[in-house]
Amino acid sequence: MTDGTGHSRTERLFWGAGSAVVVAYALLPVAWILALSLKPAADLGDNRFFPRAFTLDHYAAVFHDPQFPAALWNSVGIAVLATLAAVLLGMLAAYAIVRLEFPGRRLILAAALAIAMFPPVSIIGPLFNMWRTLGLYDTWAGLILPYMTFTLPLSIWTLAVFFREIPWDLDKAARVDGATPLQAFVRVIVPLAAPGVASAAILVFLFAWNDFLFAISLTSTNAARTAPAAIAFFTGSSRFAQPTGSIAAASVVVTVPVILMVLLFQRRIVAGLTAGAVKG
Amino acid sequence: MSGRTRAEHRLAWLLCAPAVAAMLVVTAWPVLYAVWLSLFRYDLRFPDQRAFVGLDNYLTVLGSGVWWKALFNTLFITVGSVSVELVLGFVFALLMHRALVGRRMVRTSLLVPYGLITVVAAMSWRFAFDPTTGFVNALLGLQGAWLAERWTAFCVIILTEIWKTTPFMALLLLAGLTLIPADLIHAARVDGANARQRFFRVTLPLMRPVIGVALLFRTLDAMRIFDTVFVQTRGAQGTGTLSIVGYNTLVTRLNLGLGSAVAVLIFVVVVVLAALYLRGFGIELSGREPR
Numbered sequence: 001m002t003d004g005t006g007h008s009r010t011e012r013l014f015w016g017a018g019s020a021v022v023v024a025y026a027l028l029p030v031a032w033i034l035a036l037s038l039k040p041a042a043d044l045g046d047n048r049f050f051p052r053a054f055t056l057d058h059y060a061a062v063f064h065d066p067q068f069p070a071a072l073w074n075s076v077g078i079a080v081l082a083t084l085a086a087v088l089l090g091m092l093a094a095y096a097i098v099r100l101e102f103p104g105r106r107l108i109l110a111a112a113l114a115i116a117m118f119p120p121v122s123i124i125g126p127l128f129n130m131w132r133t134l135g136l137y138d139t140w141a142g143l144i145l146p147y148m149t150f151t152l153p154l155s156i157w158t159l160a161v162f163f164r165e166i167p168w169d170l171d172k173a174a175r176v177d178g179a180t181p182l183q184a185f186v187r188v189i190v191p192l193a194a195p196g197v198a199s200a201a202i203l204v205f206l207f208a209w210n211d212f213l214f215a216i217s218l219t220s221t222n223a224a225r226t227a228p229a230a231i232a233f234f235t236g237s238s239r240f241a242q243p244t245g246s247i248a249a250a251s252v253v254v255t256v257p258v259i260l261m262v263l264l265f266q267r268r269i270v271a272g273l274t275a276g277a278v279k280g
Numbered sequence: 281m282s283g284r285t286r287a288e289h290r291l292a293w294l295l296c297a298p299a300v301a302a303m304l305v306v307t308a309w310p311v312l313y314a315v316w317l318s319l320f321r322y323d324l325r326f327p328d329q330r331a332f333v334g335l336d337n338y339l340t341v342l343g344s345g346v347w348w349k350a351l352f353n354t355l356f357i358t359v360g361s362v363s364v365e366l367v368l369g370f371v372f373a374l375l376m377h378r379a380l381v382g383r384r385m386v387r388t389s390l391l392v393p394y395g396l397i398t399v400v401a402a403m404s405w406r407f408a409f410d411p412t413t414g415f416v417n418a419l420l421g422l423q424g425a426w427l428a429e430r431w432t433a434f435c436v437i438i439l440t441e442i443w444k445t446t447p448f449m450a451l452l453l454l455a456g457l458t459l460i461p462a463d464l465i466h467a468a469r470v471d472g473a474n475a476r477q478r479f480f481r482v483t484l485p486l487m488r489p490v491i492g493v494a495l496l497f498r499t500l501d502a503m504r505i506f507d508t509v510f511v512q513t514r515g516a517q518g519t520g521t522l523s524i525v526g527y528n529t530l531v532t533r534l535n536l537g538l539g540s541a542v543a544v545l546i547f548v549v550v551v552v553l554a555a556l557y558l559r560g561f562g563i564e565l566s567g568r569e570p571r
Binding site: 027128 | 285288289291292293295296298299300302303305306307309310311313314317372375378379380381382383385386387388389390391392393394395396397398399400401403404405407408412413414415417418419443447448451452454455496500503504506507510511522523526527530531536539540543544546547550554
């Protein structure tokens with residue numbers, strides 16, 4: 001028996017079951033940490049996947065702790081500023097690479113690629129020393145700079161791939177039709193460039209939001225310590241309680257923005273991820 | 281050179297200048313600085329004893345068991361995770377390529393591991409395997425602390441890596457699959473090739489460049505593994521990786537001289553590996569430009 005697409009019912013069932021397994025695979029650890037964060041402290045050691053009773057105590061605890069809200073604020077601020085900087089600089093460079101002929105174009109692309117493959121641990125020592133001298137140690141700028149730089153390759157490559165697809169002559173056409181240069185740019189070029197810029201911005205944001213090595217090497221206090229670093233070094237609200245519940249609750253809180261982005265921008269994320277690798 | 285091209289060059293360099301400056305100041309300069317520091321005895325706890333020692337730091341690092349063990353551990357985790365990811369990623373990619381029902385849902389859910397903070401993923405799996413809080417032992421009817429012994433700890437670390445990064449591999453491979461002309465597969469089917477032959481004789485050879493790029497990205501990424509190991513074992517039970525050793529020497533023990541030698545050696549290992557890959561897969565990077 002076949003449907004209109006030429007797939008038999010068993011075949012459909014097979015692929016459907018496969019899809020269900022993959023969805024379960026992807027969501028299992030997230031469901032687990034969510035379940036853990038909702039268990040009352042007494043049930044944390046019950047070795048069960050699903051909670052028997054629900055409580056929001058752990059969430060109340062992490063937000064009353066002075067450490068986590070500060071870290072969350074640092075994470076948001078640093079990731080947003082790093083994203084803006086990386087995308088702005090990336091846009092300028094990508095525009096030049098796509099639209100202008102100049103010697104050194106390839107050199108910039110190659111350098112960007114080299115940085116993309118670079119092990120960050122190789123520079124934390126020198127950065128640590130430089131930042132202490134320059135007063136950037138344990139500041140927002142001290143993290144924004146490395147995040148911006150390490151995501152510039154991603155930003156430049158993704159944007160260059162997207163910019164290459166834009167029919168730039170359209171703005172000339174708009175100007176012939178009587179639009180001012182600014183109007184032509186805002187009405188014609190910006191909407192065409194927006195998807196590529198969004199793709200690059202999301203990938204940069206996820207990098208900055210995720211980073212751990214720079215965060216623990218270049219910060220020491222609540223002034224700039226980000227959420228992943230705070231979660232890894234959680235001591236718990238009381239010295240004697242195991243911080244498992246707090247860690248789980250904090251983990252869920254930092255996962256929410258990621259899930260929202262995935263739901264809202266999944267096409268942009270996939271386009272950005274594959275732009276450099278497959279077409280490049 | 282005409283005035284117009286000169287103006288164009290100037291504009292181009294002006295536009296690229298901020299990005300190039302950032303890359304030079306935050307990566308190129310620190311690498312050179314690391315090379316310079318690696319030639320000194322320089323411990324931040326005893327800054328007065330700073331002295332030029334030539335290649336002594338390198339001899340110390342290369343003569344110590346810690347470095348070689350970390351190199352082995354890193355390669356072990358890399359090979360273990362990347363090889364499984366390639367196979368699993370291919371299965372997921374084929375599933376997304378073929379499935380009619382729930383294809384979008386599969387893609388959406390696979391982006392969750394990709395986007396999830398590595399520290400959070402590592403915590404989740406650590407708690408899952410923990411003998412007091414976890415459900416894994418109860419599920420498998422086992423006892424014992426997975427992260428307290430070397431080889432079982434490696435299992436958990438590699439599992440975490442595979443879970444977190446297979447989606448990236450799958451999405452790249454899916455993009456490669458969609459580039460294969462359907463006519464070609466159809467023609468092979470008409471010529472009597474069965475599903476296996478179609479996969480191994482048509483799909484796989486056409487996917488070679490994409491597989492090469494995906495493996496290169498993931499291998500170099502796996503060689504930097506830090507977050508998962510730090511969260512799950514802190515490098516204890518003999519599970520320390522190159523990045524963990526570098527971090528411990530530089531940041532925990534504040535030994536900038538010795539730590540920089542470790543950092544430079546890690547850099548060299550990664551460059552050598554990348555070069556081997558590029559040759560092996562015939563990936564021509566300098567000639568590749570975004571199209």
